[in-house]
Every structure is written in structure tokens, then in C-alpha cells.
Amino acid sequence: MLLRDREKGLTEDDAESRLAAQMPLDQKVMYADVVIDNSVNATETSPPRLRTDVGKLVARWHRESTRPSVILSWLFCWLIPPVGLLWGFAVTCGRAKMYAKRNKARMNAAPK
Numbered sequence: 702m703l704l705r706d707r708e709k710g711l712t713e714d715d716a717e718s719r720l721a722a723q724m725p726l727d728q729k730v731m732y733a734d735v736v737i738d739n740s741v742n743a744t745e746t747s748p749p750r751l752r753t754d755v756g757k758l759v760a761r762w763h764r765e766s767t768r769p770s771v772i773l774s775w776l777f778c779w780l781i782p783p784v785g786l787l788w789g790f791a792v793t794c795g796r797a798k799m800y801a802k803r804n805k806a807r808m809n810a811a812p813k
Contacts, residue, residue, distance in 0.1 A: 731803050 706716075730736055737754050765771060778785035 731807065732800055 735758060737751070737758065739751055774788070778788050
């Protein structure tokens with residue numbers, strides 16, 4: 702970050718405060734639809750596990766996006782904007798509910 706943004710006036714203290722302000726990784730995972738571990742240990746130069754995980758994810762997305770029901774719903778939402786807005790609202794509400802449920806389960810599982 703320092704190498705990239707030093708020309709824009711970023712100091713080391715600024716970079717540290719930005720990093721400190723970020724949400725912890727275990728909390729970010731709760732909001733993710735997909736998590737890919739891209740950490741590499743010292744013996745891996747080109748991690749085959751990462752390539753395999755990404756390949757599986759792309760194949761899944763391709764399968765899901767070519768289903769007729771997905772294509773028709775996308776087309777319907779695109780051609781009739783109010784339907785698209787309502788669909789987006791419904792998806793957002795559903796995800797908020799799912800995140801709340803995950804967070805509640807996580808809090809109940811945490812040691813007291």
C-alpha cells in the first residue's frame with residue numbers, strides 16, 4: 702500500500718491507521734458468498750489448491766448462470782426495471798436475514 706500510494710501523500714502512520722480500521726477477517730467471512738483461501742506456504746510457488754478452487758468456482762458460476770430459470774429471471778428484471786428493483790430489494794433483505802442468522806449462531810457458539 703505504501704509503495705502504491707506514497708506519491709499521493711500516504712504516510713506510514715496513515716497506512717497503519719487504515720489497516721487498523723478494517724473489520725477483522727473472521728467478521729468479513731460472515732458477509733462473504735464465497736471464500737477462497739489464497740494464502741501460500743513457503744513450499745508452494747504456484748499453489749495448485751488455489752487454481753483448483755478458482756476453477757471449481759468458475760465452473761459452478763458457469764453452470765448456475767446458464768440455467769434457463771436464471772437467464773429468464775435476469776432478462777425479466779433487465780427488461781422491466783421495477784421488477785429488477787423489487788428483486789434487488791428482496792435479495793438484499795434475504796441476505797440481511799441470512800447474515801443476522803449467521804451472526805447469532807456465531808455469538809451463541811462463542812465461549813463465554
